Amino acid sequence: CGAGKVCTASACVATCAAGSRACADPNRTMIPANIVDAVCHVPHASHPSYSQGYYDRDNEFYLAWDKISESPQTVKAYLDEWVYGVKNRAEYWEKLGAEKHKKLEVAAAMSEPVNYGKY
Numbered sequence: 429c430g431a432g433k434v435c436t437a438s439a440c441v442a443t444c445a446a447g448s449r450a451c452a453d454p455n456r457t458m459i460p461a462n463i464v465d466a467v468c469h470v471p472h473a474s475h476p477s478y479s480q481g482y483y484d485r486d487n488e489f490y491l492a493w494d495k496i497s498e499s500p501q502t503v504k505a506y507l508d509e510w511v512y513g514v515k516n517r518a519e520y521w522e523k524l525g526a527e528k529h530k531k532l533e534v535a536a537a538m539s540e541p542v543n544y545g546k547y
Contacts, residue, residue, distance in 0.1 A: 439465040443473035445482050472521045475532075483532040 476489035
């Protein structure tokens with residue numbers, strides 16, 4: 429893909445951090461089902477962002493990223509360590525460590541069931 433061209437993916441793979449709630453709460457579905465080719469269960473897949481009800485946003489990461497993203501060299505070093513330097517997402521999560529896991533925990537705040545009606 430080059431300059432001035434529009435590039436698209438040939439497949440769309442969605443990841444989910446926990447069991448799918450798409451049928452129970454369709455408002456949580458952000459990608460239309462008709463364009464998704466596969467859904468993969470990948471715990472903590474949203475990190476450094478949050479997964480509502482499972483773990484919080486890693487604000488420390490976003491603050492650090494401001495500095496990391498200032499140069500191609502520091503971005504490359506980050507990618508080499510945290511993206512290409514881990515075997516899979518489970519290894520990435522373990523590399524973050526127990527202290528980070530604890531900081532990202534969220535307390536339960538359950539909502540009431542919603543009746544969407546049957547069409």
